[in-house]
Amino acid sequence: MGRSREVWQHVELGNAYAQAESSCREGRHEAWYSFAGRAVRIRCVGHQLAERLAMPLSHLQCEPPNPPSPSLTIDLWSECETGVAVEPAVAVHPEGATASYSASEDGRFATSVLPHSVSSFDRESGRIVGSALGVEGLSLYEWGRPLHVPLSLWYNDRGVPLVHSAFVAQLGDGVLLAGSSAAGKTTSSLSCVAGGFQYLADDLAALEIRDDGTAWGHSVYASAFVDGGTIARVGGVSGMLADGAYPHEDKRLLILPAGADGPLRARARIRAVALLRISTSPATRFHRLLQGEALLAMLRDGLQTGALHPGRIGLERLADLAERVPAYRVDVGTKAAGIPVALRAMLADAGRPLPAEEPV
Numbered sequence: 280m281g282r283s284r285e286v287w288q289h290v291e292l293g294n295a296y297a298q299a300e301s302s303c304r305e306g307r308h309e310a311w312y313s314f315a316g317r318a319v320r321i322r323c324v325g326h327q328l329a330e331r332l333a334m335p336l337s338h339l340q341c342e343p344p345n346p347p348s349p350s351l352t353i354d355l356w357s358e359c360e361t362g363v364a365v366e367p368a369v370a371v372h373p374e375g376a377t378a379s380y381s382a383s384e385d386g387r388f389a390t391s392v393l394p395h396s397v398s399s400f401d402r403e404s405g406r407i408v409g410s411a412l413g414v415e416g417l418s419l420y421e422w423g424r425p426l427h428v429p430l431s432l433w434y435n436d437r438g439v440p441l442v443h444s445a446f447v448a449q450l451g452d453g454v455l456l457a458g459s460s461a462a463g464k465t466t467s468s469l470s471c472v473a474g475g476f477q478y479l480a481d482d483l484a485a486l487e488i489r490d491d492g493t494a495w496g497h498s499v500y501a502s503a504f505v506d507g508g509t510i511a512r513v514g515g516v517s518g519m520l521a522d523g524a525y526p527h528e529d530k531r532l533l534i535l536p537a538g539a540d541g542p543l544r545a546r547a548r549i550r551a552v553a554l555l556r557i558s559t560s561p562a563t564r565f566h567r568l569l570q571g572e573a574l575l576a577m578l579r580d581g582l583q584t585g586a587l588h589p590g591r592i593g594l595e596r597l598a599d600l601a602e603r604v605p606a607y608r609v610d611v612g613t614k615a616a617g618i619p620v621a622l623r624a625m626l627a628d629a630g631r632p633l634p635a636e637e638p639v
Contacts, residue, residue, distance in 0.1 A: 285381055285388035288369050289399040292408045299324045299356035299363040299410075306360060312339045313545065314430075315439045315485045315497040317350035325357030327414045334519070334534050335423055335500040338543035351433055352406045353426065355398075359413030370397040380428055391428040396421050400429035402436060419523045419532040423502035424483070430499070439487045439497065440593040442582050446479040446496045446547070447471040452626055453496050453547030455484065455600075457582045458555035463611040466509050467555060467618050469533075473515035474619030477544040478535055486549075488599040494549040501543050504530040512615050516542075549604050551629040553622065554580050558610035563621035565607040567628065573606030574598060605629045 282290075300307060300322075308329035312319045318341075323329040332355065333340070358364045370392050372379045382389045389400045391409075395416040398409030407429045411417060420427075431441050445456035445468035454471075456464050465481045472478045479496060481503035487495045506529070510520075518535040522528075537543050553565070554576045568576060577597050607625055611618060 283383040283388070285383040285390050285399070288390045289388050289401055289408065291366055291369050292397070292399050292410065293354075295363055295365055295410065296324070296354045296356055296408050299361040300354075302363065303356075303361040306357075311341050311343045311347075311349075312336055313341045314339060314351065314499075315434060315437065315487060316546070317437065318344045318348070319351045319353065320347070320349040321353040321355070323355045323357075325360035327360060328355065328357035328411055331414045331417070331422060332425055335425065335502040337537040338498065338501050338541075339545055340537075350405060350437075354406065354408045356410050357413055358410050359415075363410075365397060365410050389429060389432055391426075393421055394418060398426055398429050400432055402432060405433075407433075416524075418525060419504070419521065419528050419530070422521070423504065423532045423534065424500055427483075434485050434499075435590075435592055438592060438596075439485045440596055441483055441499065442486045442593070442597075443482065444484050444582055445481045446484040446498070446549075447476040447622070448479060448544055448547035449476050449623060449626060451547055452550040453479070454622055454626065455486075455496055455549050455552045455604075456555055457552060457577060458580050461557070462555040462580070463557050464555060465503055465505060466513065466615065467553075467609075467611055467622075469503065469505070469509065469513045469516050470615040470618040471622060472535070472542045473513050474616065476542070476619055476622070477547070478542045479544055479547060486593075486596050486600065488596055488603070492603055494600050494604050495546055496549050497546045498544065501535050501537065503533045503535070505533050506530050514615075549600070551625055552577070552600065552604055552606040553609040553625065554606060555609050555611050558612050560610065560612050561614045561617070563609065563612040563614070563617045565609045565621060565625050565628075568606045568608055570601050570606075574601035576606065576608065577601060 308323045379392045396411040400407045445464040468481045479498035485497035521532040
């Protein structure tokens, strides 16, 4: 039996990476990161690509473990900086597509092709290998959420699925902000940052239920996608703003600053789940949901959507979350400064037990 297309793509990308690494030794970079508490090694050939890649991941950087045994290895190179190009057949899209994902029949190898980058993930060996044409051509999505599709698979394989939610924390107590598109996740999370909260996500967080029954959320990227109205409404949030180069990019990329004085946090215990919806009232209000209502609302509000649906693992984690963490329906008011005030009050309420017969 011959190799599947995805196996061939992985081999070809691996060979091209080795060529780039040997031909551009001065452009090699290596850094270690902690993704949901797992050690990840990223090797990148090309100064500009390494710098660009580090920006949305900088708050997750860590010292190498001893011994240096990564749970995941990521090998990337810049075609423009190294002169090593991917074979055209490796990065071809199906007819009419601008982005594509495919997997081998056994699910081991997965290929993701975007307009200006391509990657392949070997789920058995724990290696992602890929390339970018060059940093100038990257879309804001490729820059702000690098390797979104293979990382979704990697997190899910470790029982820590990515969920469609924002995530903020106050003194280590986290609030998962869920809602459908345009429900106010980005506005709420950035309003909380302006109001003194720490930032973990605006649209994508990793959900972990630990053996002791506690629920934790992990930051994946230090980025947010914002429109001009959100920036004007929120105010008080620092970071690097970048405009898109393509007609479909109607939002700007915001990368929040890392460092001890910055708002970023790598993980926090989830103390409450806020299910958001937009309100025309100035004030933000909330009310607590019963457990069954909470799970239905999480599913209805799209908490389990994403680049790759997490499937059974995601459903199990959401059921665990609904059982262990109080959930609230939050009507997001028009006054941005009132959002963090309401969420602080909600966190205080989250410590109160809820009898099964209590009305909502």
